[in-house]
Amino acid sequence: MNSKENSADGPSQKRRHGYTEQEITRRLIEAIFEQRLPPGERITEAKLAEIFGVSRTVVRASMGKLSEIGVFKKTPNLGYTIAAPSRAEARMMLDVRKMIEPGMVHSIALTRSAEDLERLNHHIATEEAARNAGDRSTLVRLTGEFHLKLAEISGNVYLVHILTQLQVLTCLAILVHAESETGCPRDEHSSIVRAIAVGDGEKAAAKMAHHLSHIADELQLDRPRPEPSLESALQWLGGLGRAS
Ligand SMILES: [Zn+2]
Structure with missing residues (x-):
């Protein structure tokens, strides 16, 4: 629970003034902790800028930091993909x-x-x-x-x-x-x-x-469940992995 959000300076108030880069980072981390952001989905810079009421530059600074630590992956022209760890x-x-x-x-x-x-x-x-x-x-x-x-x-x-x-x-x-x-x-x-x-x-x-x-x-990390790999898929497509 965030005590700041219970104060007069709550999310709706903040939205009018625009969030800071640090607040955006914190909100995104909270959203992940609350399992609100689906892994593998894409989110655009423009959408985030609109939601947080800030310029795309502010969003980019926050997303840059989160991308550096692997939480998002930058996708050219498409924005960011939420990490889906293997x-x-x-x-x-x-x-x-x-x-x-x-x-x-x-x-x-x-x-x-x-x-x-x-x-x-x-x-x-x-x-x-x-x-x-x-x-x-x-x-x-x-x-x-x-x-x-x-x-x-x-x-x-x-x-x-x-x-x-x-x-x-x-x-x-x-x-x-x-x-x-x-x-x-x-x-x-x-x-x-x-x-x-x-x-x-x-x-x-x-x-x-x-x-x-x-x-x-x-996470069932010990259960043998092969990760799909492009290499093996290509071999399969080429007929190398087929029984008949
Ligand atoms: Zn724990």
């Missing part, structure tokens, strides 16, 4: 996250302040409220934002950048590959926070590793 790409994302996030929570468990813990507990409470209210879009966004909140608490700006990219792309991969799209499994975030609360770094790391394995399971 299974192989999703596996690589989860592999990197498994290298980073257990270490991150281990460190947080040893250094966290009372205020950090309060922020995490508050986040868990808002996730739970969204779950109880059946507000699925908010819930999936909040479960994604939990991981970014941890990166923010770590105080490491590089970690925030890397995890923003990985979390956004993981959300898109979930939309493409997962059978259920309900975000992070229930209670796993709270068990990580409980380990952080008692300063047990080893336990927090183990809980995070388990949690990321769970997400990988949802």
